[in-house]
Amino acid sequence: MRQSKLLFKTQKTLPKDEVAVNAQLLIRANFVHKLMAGVYSYLPLGFRVREKVMEIIREEMNALGAAELLMPSLQPKSAWEASGRWEGLQKIMYQFKDHSGRDVGLGVTHEEIVALLAQGIIDSYADLPKYVYQIQAKFRDEPRAKSGILRGREFTMKDMYSFHADEKSLEDFYEKAKKAYTRVFERCGLKSYVTEASGGDFSKSHSHEFMVETPAGEDETYLCRLCGFARNKEIADFKKGERCPTCTAGVLEKVTTVEVGNIFKLGTKFSEAANLNFKDKEGTLKPVVMGSYGIGVERLMGTIVEVHHDERGILWPETVAPFTIHLLLLGEASEELQKFADGVYHEFEKAGVEVLFDDRMKVSAGEKFYDADLIGLPWRAIVSEKTMVQGKIEIKKRNESGSKTVKAKEFIAEIKQ
Amino acid sequence: MRQSKLLFKTQKTLPKDEVAVNAQLLIRANFVHKLMAGVYSYLPLGFRVREKVMEIIREEMNALGAAELLMPSLQPKSAWEASGRWEGLQKIMYQFKDHSGRDVGLGVTHEEIVALLAQGIIDSYADLPKYVYQIQAKFRDEPRAKSGILRGREFTMKDMYSFHADEKSLEDFYEKAKKAYTRVFERCGLKSYVTEASGGDFSKSHSHEFMVETPAGEDETYLCRLCGFARNKEIADFKKGERCPTCTAGVLEKVTTVEVGNIFKLGTKFSEAANLNFKDKEGTLKPVVMGSYGIGVERLMGTIVEVHHDERGILWPETVAPFTIHLLLLGEASEELQKFADGVYHEFEKAGVEVLFDDRMKVSAGEKFYDADLIGLPWRAIVSEKTMVQGKIEIKKRNESGSKTVKAKEFIAEIKQ
Structure with missing residues (x-):
């Protein structure tokens, strides 16, 4: 992609009140724009990162056997009354009247809606288990929205729902989902810890949160670095420095974390509210057992920025970087140099290497380096008069200081391995 | 995909008040579920069709040089006041107060928002032209929502915006966009007519609509089938049977059409309202010239159903079908037959042929045929004791009556051509 063709320009000024590191960097690097x-x-560029994060999530959910679907944001009050959550969630749910005077709300989550949807599809034990997920906009009127894209009033959530005949089936899938979640975060360049947590709004039964350590987080977690034991401070009664209750060798630390995912064994709370029943083998009508599994897409993206940045800008892990290589054309480009740079650009494109080509004229080398560090692609490739005479490009990793001068072809072979 | 694994079941009953053919068929075939x-x-299955339609749109927009981005649905009143549309659109826009008492609304379109976004990115003639698009949820409180997915209160729109230094540049891109739109509809299996139309809410300058002939439409269009001339009845003063003003050979017909896309030359209305200016070569500050280009994704999907169906169900064009082949396993399946059917299924999957495998047990052949016709995949493949003894499958096109018995391998070679 030619940088000159994109609606894109790194920014010098920040909106007032934007205190979160993730938002500051993403706004300066022009990945996101703040509307309110x-x-x-x-x-x-931000769109591309978001797509890559979603694709990783999609692959892992599909591997679980879940099918993607899409439910609406606009929802009638009636769908939320049986579970008691129209009132229960009214502090954070946008609720209003349409032009005919009907009460509607914007979905903060979809347990009620998916249970209604499954009625008429699931009615026998033979229809179970089933797993579905969506990647969809959610709305929450957060009283404090100071964490940048970690806590948006409008955000994208991957929410998966599972339907089971019994607790055993739920338990099996729940454990598989737990592993899939850990893989999602790992593939996004994040080390996550699974913590037991309270069920929150949902249920009194078991739930787990996935925590990533960062000072930008809003949670406190007791952590044993030796064995990976983690427990949310809300439900734990440890003291700092206490021995780990699992491995007994490690010492517990209290660390600040951000919750990047959560999974819930819902039991029959929502199926009972929605009359979602099935006939078991004996013909007895029973409520379906449900689970729900959430990942906030932009929160995950923001966490990656919080964990992977330095004083000069972002350091995107290769798996989620908007492009792999930032190709910079330096100097007062002669026609010959422009042609050479174009050739290198096309060589990358032809090889299927994702490349952002800073082809801007009348922009100093210093400014291009500054922008490239801020944007934070994994590799930087320079084309200048100096490299052209050797028929080469100068390659440098974003997170390393040394560079090397190689032929584009050799470099392509290296990263395509 | 194994049908037994999907959250999916064809439906016998319809919601009350669902009169539109597209919704009736899509609900019965369980592609969509009505929430309100x-x-x-x-x-x-509906999700997959929607994805395919969006992928066609994406390819054509990318080919125009437009980059994808994503803007929010939740929008502050302030963004809509300068253009006068907070009041102008209040009959169809969901407008409400958040918990802090601020006026917010849900986006019905994004001209105001994209103009604000472009500020600080576009400030010189060297930054122009630029093209961006999004595929994003829109909300409109339609007074009558009786046309199924043709006119939703929540729907997905591809909206593209172009930014130019002058009218000439807009004109060039507008003509390219017009051709790209025609290709989108053609690739979705629809013959579209470009009609001149009034600018509607947007502007007094030129705009065009893309019309597809179907009795389900809400528009009336004068049409010359000979040369393709079309004019919206709203702005035309023709009589039925009148000679075509363009080719003079054809005779005008008045036909019912649905509007599947529209494009607008906005001029400087929204850039002036948002203070989106640029410096020209002489250093003079000028408002940016804009265009906007919309396609309703679900409306397009619904139109395909309105045009491509018969009394038994949907007939999906191959380009947008959720799967290419519906593989039906018939009869009281012995272990041997099940194994043979599984083998055929894996052969299709391995060859990259998208296949939906009706592997349900205890369902009669008649019911499977009925469901397959309703769902409407382009090809139906039968595996039964009769075909197994020949090591073959029985192949039939959804829209043809004849069938033939061939080896799976031969059929794969045929459709992969």
């Missing part, structure tokens, strides 16, 4: 508190647009 | 008037969920 907690509400952001995703510009072409 | 004008608000639908997209189940796995």
Whole structure:
């Protein structure tokens, strides 16, 4: 992609009140644009990161045997009354009247809606288990939206729902989902810890949260670095320095974390509210057993920025970087140099290497380096008069200081391995 | 995909008040689920059609040089005041107060928002032209939502915006976009007519609509089948039977059409309202010239159903079908037959042929045929004791009556051509 063709320009000024590191970097690097508190647009580079994060999530959910679908944001009050959550969630749910005077709300989550949807599809034990997920906009009127894209008023959530005939089936899938979640975060370049947590709004039964260590987080977690034991401070009664209750060798630390995912054994709370029943083998009508599994897409993206940055800008892990290589054309480009740079650009494109080509004229080398560090692609490739005479490019990793001068072809072979 | 694994079941009953053919068929075939008037969920099969339609749109927009981004639905009143549309659109826009008492609304379109976004990115003639698009949820409180997914209260729109230094540049891109739109509809199996139309809410300058002939439409269009001339009845003063003003040979017909896309030359209305200016070569500050280009994704999907169906169900064009082949396992399947059917299924999957495998047990052949016709995949393949003894499958096109018995391998070679 030619940088000159994108609606894109790194920014010198920040909106007032934007205190979160993730938002500051993403706004300066022009990945996101702030429309109002907690509400952001995703510009072409930010859009690409978001897509890559979603693709990783999709692959892992599909591997679980879940099928993707899409439910609406606009929802009638009636769907939320049986579970008691129209009132229960009214502090954070946008609820209003349409032009005919009907009460509607914007979905903060979809347990009620998916249970209604499954009625008429699931009615026998033979229809179970079933797993579905969506990647869809959610709305929450957060009283404090100061964490950048970690806590948006409008955000994208991957929410998966599972339907089972019994607790055993739920338990099996729940454990598989737990592993899939850990893989999602790992593939996004994040080390996550699974913590037991309270069920929150959902249920009194078991639930787990996935925590990533960062000072930007809003949670406190007791952590044993030796064995990976983690427990949310809310439900734990440890003291700092206490021995780990699992491995007994490690010492517990209290660390600040951000919750990047959560999974819930819902039991029959929502199926009972929605009359979602099935006939078991004996013909007895029973409520379906449900689970729900959430990942906030932009929160995950923001966490990656919080964990992977330095004083100069972002350091995107290769798996989620908007492009792999930032190709910079330096100097007062002669026609010959432009042609050479174009050739290198096309060589990358032809080889299927994702490349952002800073082809801007009349921009100093210093400014291009500054922008490239801020944007934070994994590799930087320089083309200048100096490299052209050797028929080569100068390659440097974003997170390393040394560079080397090689032929584009050799470098392509190296990263395509 | 194994049908037994999907959250999916064809439906016998319809919601009350669902009169539109597209919704009736899509609900019966379990592609969509109705949550409330004008608000639908997209189940796995419907989700796949929607994805294919969006992928066609994406390819054509990318080919125009437009980059994808994503803007939010939740929008502050302030963004809509300068253009005068907070009041102008209040009859169809969901507008409400958040918990802090601020006025917010749900986006019905994004001209105001994209103009704000482009500020600080576009400030010189060297930054122009630029093209961006998004595929994003829109909300409109339609007074009558009786046309199924043709007119939803929540729906997905591809909206593209172009930014130019002058009218000439807009004109060039507008003509390219017009051709790209025609290709989108053609690739979706639809013959579209470009009609001149009034600018509607947007502007007094030129705009065009893309019309597809179907009795389900809400528009009336004068049409010359000979040369393709078309004019919206709203702005035309023709009589039925009048000679075509363009080719003079054809005779005008008045036909019912649905509007599947529209494009607008906005001029400087929204850039002036948002203070989106650029410096020209002489250093003079000028408002950016804009264009906007919309396609309703679900409306397009619904139109395909309105045009391509018969009394038994849907007939999906191959380009947008959720799967290419419906593989039916018939009869009281012995272990041997099941194994043979599984083998055929894996052969299709391995060859990259998208196959839906009706592997349900205890379901009669008649019911499977009925469901397959309703779902409407382009090809039906039968595996039974009779075909197994020959090591073959029986192949039939959805829209043809004849069938033939061939080896799976031969059929794969045929459709992969």
